[in-house]
Amino acid sequence: MKRRDMFLGMFALLVLSALSATVAMAQKAQVDRTELPLKGPWYPPITTLDARDAKAPPVFEVKAPKDAPNVVIILLDDLGFGGTGATGSVLPTPHFDKLARNGLLYNQFHTTALCSPTRQALITGRNHHSCNQAKITEVATSFPGATGMLPNDIATIAETLRLNGYSTAAYGKHHETAVWEISPSGPFTRWPNFVGFDEFYGFMGGETNQWSPAVYHNLNRVETPDDPDYHFMNDMATKSIEWMRFQQALTPDKPFFVYFAPGAVHAPHHVPKSYIEKQKGRFDEGWDVIRERIFEQQKKLGVIPADTKLAKKPDDIKDWSELSDKEKKLYARQAEVFSAFLDMTDHETGRVIQAIEDMGELDNTLIFYIAGDNGTSAEGGMSGLYNEMTYFNAEPQGSDIDVMLKHYDNWGDPSTYPHMAAGWAVAFDSPFTWTKQIASNYGGTRNAMVVHWPERIQAKGEIRSQWHHVIDVAPTILEAIGLPQPRIVNGVPQRPIEGTSMAYTWDYPNAPSQHTIQYFEMFGNRGIYFDGWFAGTVHVKPWANPENRFPEDTWELYHVAEDFSMSTDLAKQHPDILAKLQQVFLGEAVKYKVLPLDDRRQELFNPKLAGRPDLMFGRKELTLYEGMDGLLENDFINVKNTSFEIVAEIDSGDKPVNGVIVAQGGRFGGWSLHVKDGIPRYTYNYLGLEHSVAAGKTKLPNGKSTVKMDFAYEGGKKPGAGGTATLYVNGKSVASTKIPKTEFSVFSADESAGVGIDMETPVSEEYDRSGSKFTGKIDKVTITLK
Known part of the structure; x- marks a missing residue:
């Protein structure tokens, strides 16, 4: 039994020695950087009881190649x-x-x-x-x-x-x-x-x-x-x-x-x-x-x-x-x-x-x-x-x-x-x-x-x-x-x-x-570069709508190896070269997922038409609370081209309040439900060109109250039409205004929506950014589409 234990011990030592040698060789070998994250070296189990008697392996660190710029x-x-x-x-x-x-x-x-x-x-x-x-x-x-x-x-x-x-x-x-x-x-x-x-x-x-x-x-x-x-x-x-x-x-x-x-x-x-x-x-x-x-x-x-x-x-x-x-x-x-x-x-x-x-x-x-x-x-x-x-x-x-x-x-x-x-x-x-x-x-x-x-x-x-x-x-x-x-x-x-x-x-x-070889495509404008030649077609201008269906587009051909500025169209002189390059484009288009071509632009800002996910897709109601701000347009319920209402439950405390209850957009387009010296207001800012304001005549009561804005859209299915905004306090109508036009597509590229503050630029000219913070308390704000 003792000889067997001795044999097993010697075998274990041999295995550990071999493993240590393998590890040492691996450490000297070049790091395999084709699989990321980089893998640290494997170390054999430590059999030494006391740390004072053992040598610790180096800590593995990921480092860039020597002299990397x-x-x-x-x-x-x-x-x-x-x-x-x-x-x-x-x-x-x-x-x-x-x-x-x-x-x-x-x-x-x-x-x-x-x-x-x-x-x-x-x-x-x-x-x-x-x-x-x-x-x-x-x-x-x-x-x-x-x-x-x-x-x-x-x-x-x-x-x-x-x-x-x-x-x-x-x-x-x-x-x-x-x-x-x-x-x-x-x-x-x-x-x-x-x-x-x-x-x-x-x-x-x-x-x-x-x-x-x-x-x-x-x-x-x-x-x-x-x-x-x-x-x-x-x-x-x-x-x-x-x-x-x-x-x-x-x-x-x-x-x-x-x-x-x-x-x-x-x-x-x-x-x-x-x-x-x-x-x-x-x-x-x-x-x-x-x-x-x-x-x-x-x-x-x-x-x-x-x-x-x-x-x-x-x-x-x-x-x-x-x-x-x-x-x-x-x-x-x-x-x-x-x-x-x-x-x-x-x-x-x-x-x-x-x-x-x-x-x-x-x-x-x-x-x-x-x-x-x-x-x-x-x-x-x-x-x-x-x-x-x-x-x-x-x-x-x-x-x-x-x-x-x-x-x-x-x-x-x-x-x-x-x-x-x-x-x-x-x-x-x-x-x-x-x-x-x-x-x-x-x-x-x-x-x-x-x-x-x-x-x-x-x-x-x-x-x-x-x-x-x-x-x-x-x-x-x-x-x-x-x-x-x-x-x-x-x-x-x-x-x-x-x-x-x-x-x-x-x-x-x-x-x-x-x-x-390189393909190009954007909104149906498409082309192909191949070894000194370029074939392409202008399907839609930046300032216009498409004039043709894709099969009707006229292609141009340039020998760009000799015509740096693409000044001379050779399509009629070399129809054979043009035809070959058109086939090359289709091959690259299939290879790189370019098809189907899509020349829609403004329509695609609507998630439903585009078919992409949307946080608010299908929702008719959104409830937000104080401190929820910085919401970009795609994070917020879409109030464009429809009737909707805003119901805000607030607490004015014991003195007149100021500031924004809820707002979306900014100086160059948007809307704001806000309070000035205790008086509730709703401002619709049409592209910075025209401001429509519904303003109450009396101050909000001390303590809790419910402020509501109801917008009745008058355009039916027509986008960008106007409507009437009516303000209510505790169920009683206090103000109304006619809004001639509304923004049908987008309020802003980066202005946000939020409760209790108007970030970035102010929607209304009646407050600035620093003065937009609501001075009372906002329990919740609910926006409902009709």
């Missing part, structure tokens, strides 16, 4: 190829230009023609339909490729870097989360913190009021200062700088990844007057002269070939010489404000870059500065807009010249929510014809990009002309760091990256393009 992606919004100084623009971008002089400028880099799709493709390395981001999240449908919900088998570059030992942070615009998931109920799986970002500070919609933004810090809504000098562009730059300094102070050996995505220069064009004053008179010559000047400067700089022709502008864009003096005055002002907004944006971005240099990290930081997520926006229509929400609600007053000229002096300040005329978008997309939304023309998809990494890229101030796409950024980052594409992330097998690394261009300026 920091990575920064800077992504501007709604700025086309002719929008930077480095690409010939008259617009001020000194910090972009400085990076271009010290790095590489790419003059054939492409986006998707719209914001959410570009952003999702950028941070995943997959095509936007693969990411289910056919369009913006607000118009998602239930079709595969268009649901707005990032699949689990597509991990972002942020998650990949985080799980490989990076600190990660995102600042600014995050327009990638499904709108029905942006509420305190979640789910949070597609919020920034759960797709790879340790830190997030920004907004979750397509745009925000830069003076009074709807900001989230990680999962929580935060109130920004009620300060006339506050501006979100400055705020987000400061927050990103503070985070990088903190991260480097605590963990100087740990690399960081920062995704810096301003909401600028997307509408609303909000900017301090000090920036606007610098632009005075710079655009008086008009968009035709400015467009030609940009084009000539592009040739002079060599960012376009010397034999490039300036493509014709769209037929709908008037010549500047045909405009009235009033139109010229207004449109020049719009361009001044847009230019000022870009100036501020580039300045604040420069602060971020300077902070990296001050920390001694610039040389080993890989920076991608992408000047736009699509072409410049023409969504302001032919005349621009005093309030962009008028466009979404088909209100012609918003683009009336005389109405807009009333706001000439304060264009861009907090009293406006402006956009510019489409003629400027065409100019700043020079040398191309089209703009944002037109995925079938480089004016909608080509954006200037600089790559800057002094420690690795030896060339400085050079142009790279290889053809690339936004899906190529993620694989470039992985190659630069020396990381493989992960095979499994968080237990889910991953779909292969669909982009192509651009790293080969760094050392080989004349290397052939390795990205040789």
Whole structure:
């Protein structure tokens, strides 16, 4: 028995010795980074009784590869190829230009023609339909490729870097989360913190009021200062700088990844007057002269070939010489404000870059500065807009010249929510014809990009002309760091990256393009690039409705290897090539879930028509309590185009109360049930153009009371009609008002609804944001649709 025990003991020692040797070998072997999170080493059971007699194994830590660079992606919004100084623009971008002089400028880099799709493709390395981001999240449908919900088998570059030992942070615009998931109920799986970002500070919609933004810090809504000098562009730059300094102070050996995505220069064009004053008179010559000047400067700089022709502008864009003096005055002002907004944006971005240099990290930081997520926006229509929400609600007053000229002096300040005329978008997309939304023309998809990494890229101030796409950024980052594409992330097998690394261009300026085929599609505007040729069709203009059914669309053909600006349509000369490319498009469309094509726009803002989930779907009643605020439009019961009532149970205490009981929207459209000096009121704010107010004549009684507002809609099934709002206190009618028109589509892109406070901007002119907080108690508020 003793011999048997001795044998078993010796056998156990041999096994443990072998296991220890195996573990030691495994520790020396390279870490397998294809399965994330990284697995720690296995250690054999410890048989030593006393810790003093045992040697502890090392604690497993996830660390980035040796000498891994920091990575920064800077992504501007709604700025086309002719929008930077480095690409010939008259617009001020000194910090972009400085990076271009010290790095590489790419003059054939492409986006998707719209914001959410570009952003999702950028941070995943997959095509936007693969990411289910056919369009913006607000118009998602239930079709595969268009649901707005990032699949689990597509991990972002942020998650990949985080799980490989990076600190990660995102600042600014995050327009990638499904709108029905942006509420305190979640789910949070597609919020920034759960797709790879340790830190997030920004907004979750397509745009925000830069003076009074709807900001989230990680999962929580935060109130920004009620300060006339506050501006979100400055705020987000400061927050990103503070985070990088903190991260480097605590963990100087740990690399960081920062995704810096301003909401600028997307509408609303909000900017301090000090920036606007610098632009005075710079655009008086008009968009035709400015467009030609940009084009000539592009040739002079060599960012376009010397034999490039300036493509014709769209037929709908008037010549500047045909405009009235009033139109010229207004449109020049719009361009001044847009230019000022870009100036501020580039300045604040420069602060971020300077902070990296001050920390001694610039040389080993890989920076991608992408000047736009699509072409410049023409969504302001032919005349621009005093309030962009008028466009979404088909209100012609918003683009009336005389109405807009009333706001000439304060264009861009907090009293406006402006956009510019489409003629400027065409100019700043020079040398191309089209703009944002037109995925079938480089004016909608080509954006200037600089790559800057002094420690690795030896060339400085050079142009790279290889053809690339936004899906190529993620694989470039992985190659630069020396990381493989992960095979499994968080237990889910991953779909292969669909982009192509651009790293080969760094050392080989004349290397052939390795990205040789790419489809494009947006609202039915569609095209295909294949090895120097481009075929596409403009199905719908940004400012119009579709004119054809899809089979009736006219396709164009360009030999873009020789025709940089897409100026000469070769469809009639080469019908065989066009037919082949059309077949290639259909093949790619099936492969990447592009079909069915969907050209609906405003209709898709209605969840029922779109077929997407909605928090309030089918509900006729919503009860909220004090403290429930910051609810975006998709989180709130839809009171548009219908009769409804609001019943609020409140307690005034022993003195007259003030403040908001419940409100939705803000200065540029919405409604508010509020109290002023004890007197109840209901205000309907129609797009900032007209205020209808029902005001009681006597103060609310002390103590508890029930305040009710009943709105009788008079339009039947017709959207946007008016009605009558009647106020009641304790069952007695106390006031009534006629509301001529209502907003049928959307109150705001980011203004919220809430009980007891009116966040962001005030609906009513009778209170300001700080004075909107209700001074009594609110037991509950019930909104019921009729």
